[in-house]
Amino acid sequence: MRDPPALPGPTANAPPERHRALLIQPFYRKDPNASFGKHVLTPSLALTSIAAATPPHWRIELWDENLLQGPPPADPIPQVVGISVHLTFARRAYELAAWYRARGARVILGGLHVLSCPDEARPHADALAIGEGVQTWPEILADVERGCLQAEYRGSFTTPHYAQDPAPARHLLPRRSFLTTSSLIATRGCHNRCGFCYLATDGLRVPYQMRSPAQIAAEFAADDQPYGVFTDNNLGSNRAFLHELCAALQPLQKIWSAAVTIDVTDDPASVRAMALAGCTGVFIGFESLHGPNLTAARKKTPAPDDYARRVGILHRHGIQVNGSFVFGFDGDDPDVFERTVRWIERVRLECATFHILTPYPGTPMFRELERQGRILHRDWDRYDTAHVVFAPARMSAERLQQGYEWCYDTLFSLGSIWRRRPTDRGAVPAYLAMSLLYKKANWLWPWLIRHRLVGPAWRPLVELSRRRHLRFRAALAASGPAGARAATVVSAGV
Numbered sequence: 001m002r003d004p005p006a007l008p009g010p011t012a013n014a015p016p017e018r019h020r021a022l023l024i025q026p027f028y029r030k031d032p033n034a035s036f037g038k039h040v041l042t043p044s045l046a047l048t049s050i051a052a053a054t055p056p057h058w059r060i061e062l063w064d065e066n067l068l069q070g071p072p073p074a075d076p077i078p079q080v081v082g083i084s085v086h087l088t089f090a091r092r093a094y095e096l097a098a099w100y101r102a103r104g105a106r107v108i109l110g111g112l113h114v115l116s117c118p119d120e121a122r123p124h125a126d127a128l129a130i131g132e133g134v135q136t137w138p139e140i141l142a143d144v145e146r147g148c149l150q151a152e153y154r155g156s157f158t159t160p161h162y163a164q165d166p167a168p169a170r171h172l173l174p175r176r177s178f179l180t181t182s183s184l185i186a187t188r189g190c191h192n193r194c195g196f197c198y199l200a201t202d203g204l205r206v207p208y209q210m211r212s213p214a215q216i217a218a219e220f221a222a223d224d225q226p227y228g229v230f231t232d233n234n235l236g237s238n239r240a241f242l243h244e245l246c247a248a249l250q251p252l253q254k255i256w257s258a259a260v261t262i263d264v265t266d267d268p269a270s271v272r273a274m275a276l277a278g279c280t281g282v283f284i285g286f287e288s289l290h291g292p293n294l295t296a297a298r299k300k301t302p303a304p305d306d307y308a309r310r311v312g313i314l315h316r317h318g319i320q321v322n323g324s325f326v327f328g329f330d331g332d333d334p335d336v337f338e339r340t341v342r343w344i345e346r347v348r349l350e351c352a353t354f355h356i357l358t359p360y361p362g363t364p365m366f367r368e369l370e371r372q373g374r375i376l377h378r379d380w381d382r383y384d385t386a387h388v389v390f391a392p393a394r395m396s397a398e399r400l401q402q403g404y405e406w407c408y409d410t411l412f413s414l415g416s417i418w419r420r421r422p423t424d425r426g427a428v429p430a431y432l433a434m435s436l437l438y439k440k441a442n443w444l445w446p447w448l449i450r451h452r453l454v455g456p457a458w459r460p461l462v463e464l465s466r467r468r469h470l471r472f473r474a475a476l477a478a479s480g481p482a483g484a485r486a487a488t489v490v491s492a493g494v
């Protein structure tokens with residue numbers, strides 16, 4: 001989980017095969033403090049979305065190096081290789097690019113890091129795809145065919161065509177390699193613009209846009225998986241849309257999870273609609289329990305001292321909460337770690353993820369810390385929210401690193417897993433099984449991944465959760481709007 005596969009040395013390759021394209025998700029180093037299972041829950045939609053826009057006379061293949069299947073395909077060498085680049089795997093993306101270019105392929109780099117650092121990426125590619133890729137990918141392939149590939153293509157997130165984008169080509173994914181292949185996306189953008197979020201990148205305009213609920217439900221139905229994960233930044237930004245989407249999802253009898261902001265609980269009717277539509281888990285960026293940190297980050301959010309009550313609303317609707325917390329804000333002192341973990345246990349968050357504050361290049365936060373001389377280095381490999389890359393204000397970098405690791409150690413301990421068990425006794429066995437597989441099995445994950453056993457390992461637990469959920473929601477529907485009971489249905493929302 002630490003090193004990418006070695007790329008084979010020089011070979012006498014035949015010339016690249018025309019009309020063949022390969023899309024690659026490069027390898028990145030996994031944080032041993034967190035679960036290795038996190039990386040095979042659900043695939044990113046970047047490559048499947050672009051693949052869906054490929055003209056039919058091209059053969060297209062996907063390759064995710066994180067699935068540990070060895071070096072990427074090279075026989076035959078494809079005419080075009082598209083690589084997705086985030087800052088944490090930029091170095092690997094450039095290595096792959098050089099390797100394929102040396103063998104005659106035309107290499108296209110796209111993704112978030114190309115958008116924020118095009119000058120860095122440019123020398124490594126035959127062409128850059130900056131921004132939205134579904135629009136530009138067919139144009140790039142057409143230019144390759146005509147022999148007039150440009151150096152740069154720009155796709156905009158503001159065009160009104162989003163709702164007409166083709167469904168991601170999920171059939172190209174290896175189905176057994178993920179907990180679910182049903183990564184879904186219904187919206188893009190977010191009503192917030194937190195200073196540390198990639199959405200705040202200079203020059204990036206991502207207005208909130210929505211796709212058709214019926215189309216999303218049809219995609220989910222077609223993928224034949226019991227569980228789906230919405231990869232939207234914030235599925236709850238537009239309440240009316242959320243209600244429409246839930247109405248479309250409800251008949252599927254499937255379960256799903258999504259990222260939302262905690263203000264979704266302003267309207268308990270939305271939470272109820274989500275529960276009745278199959279939502280069993282939400283991922284919430286609480287970020288911090290210290291209000292001034294949130295104000296400084298420009299996050300519009302209810303006050304942290306109201307978080308616990310709001311988590312209760314979700315729990316009463318059978319929705320598990322995976323909370324995300326960021327450490328290293330200027331208001332954080334060394335007590336922040338213990339305070340946060342104890343709060344998580346008191347409120348019984350079923351899961352939490354921790355992040356060391358990471359200023360992404362191109363964001364206001366990066367600029368400000370750079371101006372203050374607090375950026376420690378530009379080794380993007382370590383900009384993975386698991387390493388300290390700037391000088392914190394109220395503790396040393398070492399203390400921040402230690403505190404982060406202590407939080408994961410504590411939260412993944414058997415004692416903490418037990419303390420956070422659901423109050424509904426019937427839900428405890430599945431909760432424990434899922435927690436142990438997710439949090440205590442880093443020794444097993446590489447083997448499961450290599451042997452494509454991730455899907456089969458999760459499937460019985462996911463199916464159990466789906467059935468429990470269907471019983472729960474039948475009772476919820478029968479009990480009327482005021483009837484959400486304090487039962488927690490264990491879901492796959494680990």
Ligand code: B12
Nearest residue numbers: 028039044045046082083084088110111129132133198231
């Ligand atoms: C699913 C997901 C994951 C999955 C899968 C990740 C993976 N294999 O890439 C898991 C859970 C494993 C994961 C883990 C992490 N993730 Co993540 N993840 C996401 C999430 C929610 C959805 C990605 C997605 O499907 N987007 C939808 C697609 C369609 O959009 P897109 O990726 O931007 O692609 C479009 C364009 O960029 C372009 N494009 C992209 N690639 C290419 C390539 C070519 C050739 C072309 C032409 C175009 C092109 O075209 C696409 C269509 O328009 C995003 C948030 C988000 N909503 O994007 C965060 C996000 C990508 N993750 C993020 C982070 C920080 C992480 C972690 C580091 C967190 C952690 N500490 O664990 C880890 C480590 C992963 C890593 N090193 O990359 C950040 C990245 C920030 C940044 N500036 O780099 C994001 C943006 C979340 C956030 N709000 O901060 N993640």
Ligand code: SF4
Nearest residue numbers: 190192193194197233
């Ligand atoms: S609420 Fe989340 S997705 Fe929205 S801007 Fe803030 S960090 Fe980004």
